[in-house]
Amino acid sequence: MGVFTYESEVVTIIPPAKMFKACILDGDKLIPKIVPQAFKSVEYIEGNGEPGSIKKVTFGEGSHFNYMKQKVEALDKDNFLYSYSVIEGDALMNTLEKITYDTKIVPSAAGGSVCKTTSKYYTIGDFELKEEGIKAGKEKTLGMFKAVEAYLLANPDAY
Numbered sequence: 001m002g003v004f005t006y007e008s009e010v011v012t013i014i015p016p017a018k019m020f021k022a023c024i025l026d027g028d029k030l031i032p033k034i035v036p037q038a039f040k041s042v043e044y045i046e047g048n049g050e051p052g053s054i055k056k057v058t059f060g061e062g063s064h065f066n067y068m069k070q071k072v073e074a075l076d077k078d079n080f081l082y083s084y085s086v087i088e089g090d091a092l093m094n095t096l097e098k099i100t101y102d103t104k105i106v107p108s109a110a111g112g113s114v115c116k117t118t119s120k121y122y123t124i125g126d127f128e129l130k131e132e133g134i135k136a137g138k139e140k141t142l143g144m145f146k147a148v149e150a151y152l153l154a155n156p157d158a159y
Contacts, residue, residue: 038140
């Protein structure tokens with residue numbers, strides 16, 4: 001088994017508390033509403049969002065995946081930290097044991113925020129992850145993030 005780690009940063013003009021609330025705390029409801037082609041639905045199988053909770057994410061019409069199950073590993077509302085693992089589903093492509101995401105939203109110098117994410121891909125056997133696959137996933141995540149940003153700009157009183 002190998003572990004491939006990737007880091008990314010996305011800058012937004014939205015303050016950290018507002019972005020965290022919209023993307024993380026309310027993202028299960030908001031993202032299917034504003035980006036239905038990404039996520040059709042999100043339902044909790046165990047728990048209600050606290051660490052240890054497990055949720056099933058059903059992908060939207062435009063995805064080549066059907067579903068994934070995520071386990072919430074950590075949630076720190078005061079420091080805008082969120083960690084989860086993809087533990088099941090066709091998004092793992094029978095080549096990954098799991099994927100973990102550690103996200104922290106911090107203030108930016110310009111008054112908005114920076115979303116910093118560390119992704120770890122745990123491969124099965126000798127499988128080597130291709131950069132193109134990681135890049136495609138990052139672009140989809142960026143698209144969702146920017147959709148939330150646009151929603152918040154268009155609806156300034158939403159959060």
